[in-house]
């Protein structure tokens with residue numbers, strides 16, 4: 001069954017870590033729109049110039065550009081996916097629904113990772129990412145010499161992980177993404193997950209939530 005799952009939650013709630021694990025377990029494609037945008041920045045060009053000022057201050061990139069990027073990615077991944085970082089606004093959610101509906105498909109469910117703000121701030125201070133393979137985690141997970149535990153290349157803090165930038169992203173999240181979460185909750189398609197627990201515990205909860213979403217889907 002080609003599952004279409006979306007992962008919602010504030011910055012640093014663990015969407016990258018859990019999204020990758022979930023996609024691997026379910027044999028689905030995985031997209032982190034944040035990682036994709038950071039790759040665009042590294043490669044340079046007109047799109048990089050367009051998004052750089054927004055990313056630098058923790059703002060959301062325009063819906064039209066994000067939908068264009070997604071349209072291209074979705075067309076290349078038709079066998080099911082986990083989306084991390086999209087839809088981040090109600091307009092992006094409308095786009096996704098229409099895109100899937102045109103193919104006779106729909107989102108199967110949304111997972112919302114929940115973490116208190118104070119804990120998010122702590123995580124941001126310790127967060128690192130591997131520019132080579134996209135792995136994301138905490139500094140204490142790195143191997144000696146700041147090496148990525150997944151591919152061995154050098155990991156680094158993200159340019160946008162200053163406290164000020166996080167605060168702006170968090171406000172954007174409350175204003176634009178929480179309404180998306182409420183939409184899925186109202187539809188009975190939201191699985192909230194306590195993501196303040198250790199990584200393996202959260203993975204287990206995500207697995208249970210996805211199994212529940214699958215069996216709900218079979219009953220519907």
Ligand SMILES: Nc1ncnc2c1ncn2[C@@H]1O[C@H](COP(=O)(O)OP(=O)(O)O)[C@@H](O)[C@H]1O
Pocket residue numbers: 010011012033034035037054055058059060061062066084085086087088089092169
């Ligand atoms: N769907 C999207 N719409 C608008 N902006 C986005 C979207 N996805 C990613 N971004 C931009 O990329 C940044 C980093 O995203 P991400 O890596 O998911 O980090 P986090 O969830 O920790 O903020 C966001 O703060 C935002 O500026």
